[in-house]
Amino acid sequence: GFRCGIVGLPNVGKSTLFNALLSTMQAQAANYPFCTIEPNVGRVEVPDPRLDTLAKIAGSAKLIPTQLEFVDIAGLVRGASKGEGKGNQFLSHIREVDTILYVLRCFADDEITHVEGSVDPLRDAEVVELELILADLESLEKRVPATQKKAKAGDRDAQEVIGLMERVLKVVSDGKPARATATRDEVERKQLANMQLLTTKPVMFVCNVDEASAATGNALSAKAEAMARERGAPCVVVSAKIESEISMLPEGEKADFLAAIGLSETGLARVINAGYGLLGLVTFFTVGPKEARAWTIPSGTLAPQAAGVIHTDFERGFIRAETVGYSDFVELGGEAGAKKAGRFRLEGKEYPVQDGDVLHFRFNV
Numbered sequence: 001g002f003r004c005g006i007v008g009l010p011n012v013g014k015s016t017l018f019n020a021l022l023s024t025m026q027a028q029a030a031n032y033p034f035c036t037i038e039p040n041v042g043r044v045e046v047p048d049p050r051l052d053t054l055a056k057i058a059g060s061a062k063l064i065p066t067q068l069e070f071v072d073i074a075g076l077v078r079g080a081s082k083g084e085g086k087g088n089q090f091l092s093h094i095r096e097v098d099t100i101l102y103v104l105r106c107f108a109d110d111e112i113t114h115v116e117g118s119v120d121p122l123r124d125a126e127v128v129e130l131e132l133i134l135a136d137l138e139s140l141e142k143r144v145p146a147t148q149k150k151a152k153a154g155d156r157d158a159q160e161v162i163g164l165m166e167r168v169l170k171v172v173s174d175g176k177p178a179r180a181t182a183t184r185d186e187v188e189r190k191q192l193a194n195m196q197l198l199t200t201k202p203v204m205f206v207c208n209v210d211e212a213s214a215a216t217g218n219a220l221s222a223k224a225e226a227m228a229r230e231r232g233a234p235c236v237v238v239s240a241k242i243e244s245e246i247s248m249l250p251e252g253e254k255a256d257f258l259a260a261i262g263l264s265e266t267g268l269a270r271v272i273n274a275g276y277g278l279l280g281l282v283t284f285f286t287v288g289p290k291e292a293r294a295w296t297i298p299s300g301t302l303a304p305q306a307a308g309v310i311h312t313d314f315e316r317g318f319i320r321a322e323t324v325g326y327s328d329f330v331e332l333g334g335e336a337g338a339k340k341a342g343r344f345r346l347e348g349k350e351y352p353v354q355d356g357d358v359l360h361f362r363f364n365v
């Protein structure tokens with residue numbers, strides 16, 4: 001599965017957000033037997049109104065949304081990269097996630113201590129990022145000399161990557177994240193992504209605001225949003241406390257509660273969708289009378305590999321993907337209508353599956 005790590009300083013609302021995510025959005029235990037993988041890891045369903053629309057058209061008996069994993073990663077404090085707090089454990093957890101979600105405290109509450117002594121989301125974001133940069137610096141300071149040595153000894157892999165690695169070290173030594181390294185081409189972009197660094201992972205920000213600002217945001221979250229915009233990172237405003245209250249309401253009362261505070265969907269749905277987008281994921285659908293199901297693949301995945309997400313046999317014996325685009329499926333009233341209108345395609349091995357495609361795989365057993 002794809003994983004988003006939730007990080008931030010202590011007392012910013014990480015656990016409140018994580019627990020609300022799980023109680024509201026937890027994937028159905030019946031479909032996914034391993035929902036709670038570890039105490040701090042949970043799978044949530046990705047809300048997607050397209051799935052409901054498709055199921056209605058096809059008369060599907062069951063809906064199975066796709067899912068995303070969230071990890072509550074505690075232990076980040078100033079000095080974590082040097083082993084302060086639970087520094088090492090923290091770093092190993094963060095290495096395992098695909099994207100990082102920074103929770104920034106944007107609520108004032110004298111009862112709740114701030115480890116840095118005051119509420120300041122921009123400073124907090126810097127403290128957190130600096131720890132990740134320092135961890136990358138330490139790792140590169142070991143790896144660069146070792147790789148230089150190998151390159152001199154004639155190791156091809158080392159020779160190919162050392163130039164870039166030295167440039168990354170320079171960027172990180174200047175206190176900047178590794179993702180700020182200028183890359184020359186696609187090959188270098190791949191090499192950079194494969195260096196197992198923390199500051200190449202895509203990031204998003206979640207501003208945790210006071211209850212009264214759940215729909216509007218506040219002055220602190222506005223500052224954080226401006227910072228995120230400058231970096232080109234997604235930013236979502238939520239009130240973790242409100243979300244946790246919503247998560248405890250009976251299903252039928254949630255919509256009214258949201259409307260009463262001026263929201264059209266939960267903050268959690270926005271967090272999940274932003275995380276999904278940040279991962280560069282796209283969704284395809286399989287639709288039939290038994291079930292309508294959403295599946296997740298990285299953008300650019302070819303049809304056989306997309307088939308392999310459903311079953312390895314589908315990939316091995318792949319022949320063709322019967323394909324109808326989402327809007328064609330909806331506008332033409334399903335597969336039969338799409339066929340009549342000439343909007344039904346047979347795609348082969350080189351077809352990159354598009355977001356929203358409704359697919360049916362033909363394969364040899």
Ligand code: GDP
Pocket residue numbers: 008009010011012013014015016017107108109112208209210211239240241242
């Ligand atoms: P973590 O250490 O980042 O995981 O933070 P927690 O989720 O444990 O929250 C720390 C404290 O802040 C708890 O007492 C929460 O109830 C409280 N808290 C979290 N979000 C909010 C909020 O939006 N407003 C207020 N007033 N308190 C909050």
